[in-house]
Amino acid sequence: MSFKKGNRMQPSPPKLPLTPEEKQRLKASKVKLNDIALMELSELAFYLQTSIERAQYLRGLAEFQSVPSIGPKVSERVVQMGFYSLDDIKQTSGEELINRWEEQCGYWEDPCLEDSFRCIVHYANHPTSERTWFDFTDERKHYREQNGYPATRPTVSWKDIFNKTR
Structure with missing residues (x-):
């Protein structure tokens, strides 16, 4: 961008x-x-x-x-969760953000959104970084292999929600 x-x-x-x-x-x-x-x-x-x-x-x-590679839709989601600055988000993590977002919206999201959230948190703590959201895919995959998802994760996927509305 x-x-x-x-x-x-x-x-x-x-x-x-x-x-x-x-x-x-x-x-x-x-x-x-x-x-x-x-x-x-x-x-x-x-x-x-x-x-x-x-x-x-x-x-x-x-x-x-x-933040490099972060567009308006991802930014809107972060703001909808109550974060208004990079300082606000420094103490959180990409996995915390995706868990919170999925709980808020009621469906599980495309995994790339977690990569984007990880990118934002990283940038908040390393403002000169030029890493983009897709640089966090391997990190997310490794984390999820080790830790999985919370038991409270919604069972409906974003694909199910958006395919019904078409």
């Missing part, structure tokens, strides 16, 4: 669910989407003319999308 600018890689702008009014306010204030992840909440709320809660939500989405 980056683009080349000169000889160095620049992160792509985050994909955020901004209203047309919010987009206009950011443009008028000369705030770039890539700046949102680093802004103070009060400053972002001021520029957007919105609540601190809305600013926190948007900044959280932007911050998690700043």
Whole structure:
């Protein structure tokens, strides 16, 4: 999720669910989407003319999308679990996050989501890392071979849920 600018890689702008009014306010204030992840909440709320809660939500989405290979859907899931910054997530683990997410949504997920969660936690603790989510597949497989899944894991898979809705 980056683009080349000169000889160095620049992160792509985050994909955020901004209203047309919010987009206009950011443009008028000369705030770039890539700046949102680093802004103070009060400053972002001021520029957007919105609540601190809305600013926190948007900044959280932007911050998690700043992690190499993490897009808007994974970022949304992390925020839905109540994490709004990389600092919030440092003390957890990818396996804790996937267990929590699966319990919250009521079905088990594609294993790649656990790899993505592992990537986010790793990046929170190693911010200069350029590892991407697929660099964590072997780690996840090894962990699951040794530890399995919790007994409380949902029995329905994401495939079952989404195939029924089509």
